[in-house]
Amino acid sequence: MLMSAMYIVMESQFDYSVHDMPVLRRWWCLLLLENNSLNSCGKIFAHWTKECQELIAGKHTPVFSLKRKAEQQDIEETMTQTASDVQRMCMADSMQFCVYQTSNNTGERLLYPEVNFMKWVQCKTCRGWLHQDCAGIEMEPFDCGCEDSIEHPRIKDAVDSGGIHAVFSKTQIKTLHDDLLSGKIRSNRMFLWRNPATSLRLKQHLKIRTLSWSEQRMFELLRFIEEATTISEKIKRGEIHLLDFVFDVMLPELLIKALQEHGITRFRAEQMMACGNIF
Ligand SMILES: [Zn+2]
Ligand SMILES: [Zn+2]
Ligand SMILES: [Zn+2]
Numbered sequence: 391m392l393m394s395a396m397y398i399v400m401e402s403q404f405d406y407s408v409h410d411m412p413v414l415r416r417w418w419c420l421l422l423l424e425n426n427s428l429n430s431c432g433k434i435f436a437h438w439t440k441e442c443q444e445l446i447a448g449k450h451t452p453v454f455s456l457k458r459k460a461e462q463q464d465i466e467e468t469m470t471q472t473a474s475d476v477q478r479m480c481m482a483d484s485m486q487f488c489v490y491q492t493s494n495n496t497g498e499r500l501l502y503p504e505v506n507f508m509k510w511v512q513c514k515t516c517r518g519w520l521h522q523d524c525a526g527i528e529m530e531p532f533d534c535g536c537e538d539s540i541e542h543p544r545i546k547d548a549v550d551s552g553g554i555h556a557v558f559s560k561t562q563i564k565t566l567h568d569d570l571l572s573g574k575i576r577s578n579r580m581f582l583w584r585n586p587a588t589s590l591r592l593k594q595h596l597k598i599r600t601l602s603w604s605e606q607r608m609f610e611l612l613r614f615i616e617e618a619t620t621i622s623e624k625i626k627r628g629e630i631h632l633l634d635f636v637f638d639v640m641l642p643e644l645l646i647k648a649l650q651e652h653g654i655t656r657f658r659a660e661q662m663m664a665c666g667n668i669f
Contacts, residue, residue: 478510478519479492480520480521481513481520481524481534481657482656482660485664486595486596487596487656487660488524488578489501489523489577490502490508490521491578491589500588500592501588502576502581505576508523509521509522511532513534514531514533516534518534523656524655526575526650527653527654527656529653534657534658535657543652545557545649549607553607553610554607554610554611558611558614558644558648560618562647563614563618563640563644564619566643567619570640575643577639578592578596580643583638596638596642597637598645598663599664600663600664611641612641615640621636642663645659646660
């Protein structure tokens, strides 16, 4: 009955049948056994108690876990994420590299306010959390890059000796451009380019400052971007603001993309861009 009540409250589809009842009963019994000491009986079901909030936030380590059905797992994960979004901190946020820029100080999410469900990944080493968007790559188990175990690709060297072609392709640039515009890839820079008034200070913070390529290589890359995306035509027709787009969005996103192809997370790529040692 509690189970049904929960589903109704969460407005979820009923995805269990009478055949699941023995498993569900066992699950509930285990929950009760795990979480109720003699003097805190029932606290777990009262949403205002610390015990219950911790359970929802996934901070309770169960003594025993049942294997869940796939659909059930999805629903439970969504519940966990919703509850813990409030408390979980994206590692990229303190350096102002988070795609969403959640902030513990203001309690405000500045970017992509329309996104309700954010996926999270946890680093196997430091146990820190990142938004899936702030990681930008998928791997199992997830490694945020804190161990610095992935060898730094020598992008600057490759570009210096082989030219832009050695690292970037027009197809890659075109795909990235389209994904940024469609929102398939979420980027703080893209959001701020579209909504600069959100935070000019942040927009400034995310500008590329440390590119040590020769001017010739730089010019080549900008040319490459313009050609791959037809931005060039538009700039010639007077849409000068697109120059900003090339510098402030496409260029950094392209460098991040290049690093991600070496298994480096967006978060780590941002740190590398900020210290500039590989560009
Ligand atoms: Zn984030
Ligand atoms: Zn880590
Ligand atoms: Zn390093």
